[in-house]
Amino acid sequence: MKAIDVHCHIPTEEGNRPFAPFIAHTRRYYRMDESAGDMTPEDFARLLVGLDVKAFLVSVNALSTTGQPGTGNDHIADLVRRFPDAFLGGFACVDPWAGKAALQEVERAITGLGLCGVKFHTIMQQFAPNDRRLYPLWDLCQALEVPVQFHTGMTGVGLGMKGSGMHLKYGHPLALDDLAADFPNLTIIACHPSWPWQDEMLMVLLHKPNVFNELSGWSPKYFSPALQREIKGRLQDKFMFGSDFPALQHMRLFEDWEAGGYPPEVLDKIFLRNAQRILRIADA
Numbered sequence: 688m689k690a691i692d693v694h695c696h697i698p699t700e701e702g703n704r705p706f707a708p709f710i711a712h713t714r715r716y717y718r719m720d721e722s723a724g725d726m727t728p729e730d731f732a733r734l735l736v737g738l739d740v741k742a743f744l745v746s747v748n749a750l751s752t753t754g755q756p757g758t759g760n761d762h763i764a765d766l767v768r769r770f771p772d773a774f775l776g777g778f779a780c781v782d783p784w785a786g787k788a789a790l791q792e793v794e795r796a797i798t799g800l801g802l803c804g805v806k807f808h809t810i811m812q813q814f815a816p817n818d819r820r821l822y823p824l825w826d827l828c829q830a831l832e833v834p835v836q837f838h839t840g841m842t843g844v845g846l847g848m849k850g851s852g853m854h855l856k857y858g859h860p861l862a863l864d865d866l867a868a869d870f871p872n873l874t875i876i877a878c879h880p881s882w883p884w885q886d887e888m889l890m891v892l893l894h895k896p897n898v899f900n901e902l903s904g905w906s907p908k909y910f911s912p913a914l915q916r917e918i919k920g921r922l923q924d925k926f927m928f929g930s931d932f933p934a935l936q937h938m939r940l941f942e943d944w945e946a947g948g949y950p951p952e953v954l955d956k957i958f959l960r961n962a963q964r965i966l967r968i969a970d971a
């Protein structure tokens with residue numbers, strides 16, 4: 688296996704649905720290949736198998752803040768079940784503002800559908816992870832012993848779009864430090880390189896043993912010198928490879944990672960070993 692992709696979106700019609708009002712602007716920002724959108728599940732799985740990548744699927748449910756229906760967890764679970772060669776697991780998505788229904792859906796998605804964790808988009812869903820009103824959700828995830836992914840840093844969603852409703856402050860990674868302090872047994876995965884709060888993210892990664900960072904959504908070419916130094920140095924066990932596909936394509940990311948001057952043993956950790964350890968993948 689070439690890589691474990693910890694943050695791979697689902698380019699099917701249902702996977703794209705939560706992003707529908709924003710997708711034209713996002714595609715323009717990432718200069719995305721139009722063909723990467725609206726794939727069939729079969730073509731999507733075949734693409735990953737051809738790349739020798741095994742992915743963890745992510746999506747979002749931001750119904751109460753965007754009015755747009757989320758991706759169904761049944762769809763995510765169905766893909767994982769049907770294409771085990773392509774998908775190692777799926778992160779559930781729930782609307783964090785749905786109260787009891789959110790808790791019930793997390794429980795159903797993990798224990799009923801067999802999904803492996805939960806993914807939240809702080810900016811689309813308009814919450815700070817240290818908001819006490821949402822603590823029952825993190826309590827439940829900790830009790831279920833599943834990792835939780837949180838979007839950090841800027842987002843391409845709503846970029847350049849008037850009235851998108853996005854508040855970038857919710858992407859600040861320092862809120863994850865509170866969460867890590869209050870839920871020491873919760874595995875917290877910060878998504879993306881947290882720009883422009885990269886140094887704050889590195890501080891949290893250094894200080895909190897239960898916080899990790901997947902580096903999707905950015906070419907490694909544009910990583911800050913501080914981040915590059917930490918990847919090669921003392922934080923090399925904390926980072927995981929992620930693509931943010933279809934926003935970014937795997938081949939381009941592999942080329943840029945390999946051109947970054949990282950020692951082979953470090954790339955091995957980023958691409959495979961760290962995810963295997965952090966996400967407790969028996970043998971992949």
Ligand SMILES: [Zn+2]
Nearest residue numbers: 694696745931
């Ligand atoms: Zn994403």
